[in-house]
Amino acid sequence: xxxxxxxxxxxxxxxxxxxxxxxxxxxxxxxxxxxxxxxxxxxxxxxxxxxxxxxxxxxxxxxxxxxxxxxxxxxxxxxxxxxxxxxxxxxxxxxxxxxxxxxxxxxxxxxxxxxxxxxxxxxxxxxxxxxxxxxxxxxxxxxxxxxxxxxxxxxxxxxxxxxxxxxxxxxxxxxxxxxxxxxxxxxxxxxxxxxxxxxxxxxxxxxxxxxxxxxxxxxxxxxxxxxxxxxxxxxxxxxxxxxxxxxxxxxxxxxxxxxxxxxxxxxxxxxxxxxxxxxxxxxxxxxxxxxxxxxxxxxxxxxxxxxxxxxxxxxxxxxxxxxxxxxxxxxxxxxxxxxxxxxxxxxxxxxxxxxxxxxxxxxxxxxxxxxxxxxxxxxxxxxxxxxxxxxxxxxxxxxxxxxxxxxxxxxxxxxxxxxxxxxxxxxxxxxxxxxxxxxxxxxxxxxxxxxxxxxxxxxxxxxxxxxxxxxxxx
Numbered sequence: 001x002x003x004x005x006x007x008x009x010x011x012x013x014x015x016x017x018x019x020x021x022x023x024x025x026x027x028x029x030x031x032x033x034x035x036x037x038x039x040x041x042x043x044x045x046x047x048x049x050x051x052x053x054x055x056x057x058x059x060x061x062x063x064x065x066x067x068x069x070x071x072x073x074x075x076x077x078x079x080x081x082x083x084x085x086x087x088x089x090x091x092x093x094x095x096x097x098x099x100x101x102x103x104x105x106x107x108x109x110x111x112x113x114x115x116x117x118x119x120x121x122x123x124x125x126x127x128x129x130x131x132x133x134x135x136x137x138x139x140x141x142x143x144x145x146x147x148x149x150x151x152x153x154x155x156x157x158x159x160x161x162x163x164x165x166x167x168x169x170x171x172x173x174x175x176x177x178x179x180x181x182x183x184x185x186x187x188x189x190x191x192x193x194x195x196x197x198x199x200x201x202x203x204x205x206x207x208x209x210x211x212x213x214x215x216x217x218x219x220x221x222x223x224x225x226x227x228x229x230x231x232x233x234x235x236x237x238x239x240x241x242x243x244x245x246x247x248x249x250x251x252x253x254x255x256x257x258x259x260x261x262x263x264x265x266x267x268x269x270x271x272x273x274x275x276x277x278x279x280x281x282x283x284x285x286x287x288x289x290x291x292x293x294x295x296x297x298x299x300x301x302x303x304x305x306x307x308x309x310x311x312x313x314x315x316x317x318x319x320x321x322x323x324x325x326x327x328x329x330x331x332x333x334x335x336x337x338x339x340x341x342x343x344x345x346x347x348x349x350x351x352x353x354x355x356x357x358x359x360x361x362x363x364x365x366x367x368x369x370x371x372x373x374x375x376x377x378x379x380x381x382x383x384x385x386x387x388x389x390x391x392x393x394x395x396x397x398x399x400x401x402x403x404x405x406x407x408x409x410x411x412x413x414x415x416x417x418x419x420x421x422x423x424x425x426x427x428x429x430x431x432x433x434x435x436x437x438x439x440x441x442x443x444x445x446x447x448x449x450x451x452x453x454x455x456x457x458x459x460x461x462x463x464x465x466x467x468x469x470x471x472x473x474x
């Protein structure tokens with residue numbers, strides 16, 4: 001950085017060509033130039049950085065300056081400051097320190113006015129001050145929209161990654177089950193031939209079927225300890241081997257899964273008088289295996305359908321954009337499914353104390369679901385592993401009430417009045433933008449509802465009230 005000599009008339013003429021200063025007389029602009037420093041930042045030089053005290057208003061006279069914010073450990077670019085832009089501190093701004101990195105993208109010439117001259121500027125020229133305050137308002141609006149968009153994109157990325165992870169498990173299970181089903185089907189002709197050569201009576205068939213179908217109910221598996229399972233499998237292996245039935249290991253594995261015991265095999269042997277045991281046992285095992293595989297495919301498909309329905313319910317992509325009755329508990333359930341990967345990752349216990357007859361709230365479904373997403377996601381982030389998330393719903397004559405309680409570290413009392421302010425965050429640098437609760441607050445205000453927080457170490461509760469019939473909170 002180097003300080004340059006000022007040619008005041010040329011700089012004033014240049015400033016008058018900038019959009020922010022159009023229509024302002026030369027006299028206040030001459031005052032501005034005379035009290036400012038004229039500097040040049042070389043290519044790649046840092047103009048400002050996070051945490052650096054901001055004491056100057058900076059007018060970009062020539063060149064471009066990049067702006068990058070840190071989010072989730074990564075630098076994310078914002079639109080650069082270009083010739084004619086005003087950056088840094090502005091009159092009446094409460095900015096104290098930079099929150100981003102600024103670097104010169106080319107030799108960048110800046111006119112810098114120290115904050116000590118701001119009061120004099122207000123007295124010197126109302127028009128100049130008004131123009132700069134207007135620039136500050138535009139900057140805050142654009143900046144908020146950009147950060148909010150980035151926050152939503154980050155949130156969408158997290159949810160997409162979690163959803164992909166959740167979908168991968170049932171999809172992989174379906175692929176495995178389908179492959180095993182294909183393998184089993186190739187064994188069917190051989191087993192069918194063995195069954196067709198058997199000579200058994202209708203009574204014997206009915207008796208064996210009765211045992212078989214009494215076991216099919218255990219398609220989800222029988223609850224046995226590891227020792228019990230191994231002991232029963234050993235008994236079945238001994239019995240199968242003693243009766244010269246091949247593939248005893250594979251047969252015993254399936255039979256144990258469906259709660260077969262040695263007594264059941266003895267009963268089957270008695271029914272058929274010891275005849276055709278090989279064909280009958282293999283037919284039973286094949287039937288049970290196919291039942292299990294079909295069940296696993298059905299369960300996996302059901303899980304995928306549930307996830308897809310949760311996404312559809314969460315986004316409400318099949319509904320209009322107007323205010324409508326919103327089933328609050330359905331939205332919370334959908335949000336929990338969307339965040340299930342984070343809940344599993346931290347082994348968090350979720351307790352749902354849902355009211356059995358909760359009426360619908362009146363509102364915009366997508367916005368209300370964004371409230372649950374931000375509050376539940378914050379609660380998960382606030383808790384250590386194996387924490388407890390408790391969600392309680394109830395209603396009064398005018399409002400649906402939702403309490404979201406976590407067992408995290410809590411919010412210090414002196415910060416509780418600040419948490420809904422834009423860009424305020426208790427998360428480490430780069431892990432939050434401070435927009436989540438601001439968005440929540442705006443949405444609830446939009447719905448004429450109310451949100452309150454109670455917090456102490458180990459216990460934080462956000463309570464949301466949403467109108468049932470469009471009533472406003474007291």
